[in-house]
Amino acid sequence: MSTQSVHDRIIAIIAEQAMLDPAEITAEATPAELGIDSLGLVESIFAIEEAFDISIPFNANEPGSSDFDISSMGAIVAAVEKLVAEKG
Template sequence: MSDDIRQRVRVIVAEQAMIDVEQVSPESTMDDLGLDSLGLVEIVFAIEEEFGVSVPYNANEPNSEEFDISTVKAVEDGVIKLTAEKV
């Protein structure tokens, strides 16, 4: 279940970064992937649509602990938590 979520998050990130999903590693930061703040906002939107969740992300507080976006893995963990809270 959580592996499936991780894969779906990576597909979203890869699509936004315009790279193959295999090139997205858990340790990648948004910077590594060439994603700026607009790219990140689009990823958050795609995640909300894909998983039916509401992501507490504010572009003014990128380092907020509410939703960690420091690495791809952090985003995956955040989505797993949000989907678990949903049910």
């Protein structure tokens, strides 16, 4: 699976969960800026895990203490791409 298709699928999943147009999701945007609350983010992460058959080390109760960077869409995409690549 190419890196671009992984990227596009991640963005599509997040957009669907957040009810946004994928074009609205930029790498610099934070979940909060996109109107994605913590529950929406958890739902997106579950959907991404299912889509790629990976396990994301995300602690919904303490996202700051997780190894999974959720500070921006770009960070989330990069972290998922890394997990997908390691799985491959």
